[in-house]
Amino acid sequence: MKTRYTWLLAAALLWTGCGKQEQQEAATFCNFLTQKQADFAATNALEKDLLGSTLAWAEGIINRGAGHGKDLAENATSADELSKSAAVVSTQLGQLRQALSDQPLHQEYPMTVRGDLVNQLMKRQRMLQEVRTALDASAASFREFAQSRAYTGDTYPAGIDKLNSMLGGHSGADDVLAKAIADLKAKYKI
DSSP states (O other): OHHHHHHHHHHHHHHHHHHHHHHHHHHHHHHHHHHHHHHHHHHHHHHHHHHHHHHHHHHHHHHHOOOSTHHHHHHHHHHHHHHHHHHHHHHHHHHHHHHHHTSOOOSHHHHHHHHHHHHHHHHHHHHHHHHHHHHHHHHHHHHHHHHOSSOOSSOOOHHHHHHHHHHHTOOOOOOHHHHHHHHHHHHHTO
C-alpha cells in the first residue's frame, strides 16, 4: 500500500513540476514580448505612415495623371524614396521576427504564440515586398515616360493601380503583440 501512495505522490509531483516549467517559460516569453512592445509600436507606426503616404501618392497620380517633364522626375524620385522606406520597414520587421525566432521555447502554447507572431510578420514583409516591386516598376516607367516623345501625360504606370488596389483596403497593422501578451497572461495567469 505504501508503494502505491509513493507512486501516486511521485506522479503528482512530476505533473505539477512540468506545469511549473511551462509557466516559467510562458512568463519569460511574456516578459520578452513586453520588452519588445515599444519596438513593435514604432515599426507599426512607420509602416502605417509609409502605406498611408504611398496610397495618397498613388491616388494623386490616378486623379491627375503622371504629368510631364519635372513632374515625371519627381514621381520617379518619390517612388524610389517610398521603395527605400518600405525596405527599411521590412528590415525592421525582419529583425523583430528574428528576435522572436531566437527565443528558446519548448512548450507547445508559447511556441504556438510565437509561430503566429512570426507568420503575421512574414505576411507584412511579403506585402511590403509587393509594394516595393510596384514602386520600383513605377519609378522605371516614369523615367521611360520622360524619355518618350509619344507620351502625352494622361496615363500613368500600371503599378500605380496595383498600389491603389492593394493599399486601398488595407486597414493597417494590427497590434498582434498586445494580443499575444494578453493571451499568455490569461492562459498562465501571469
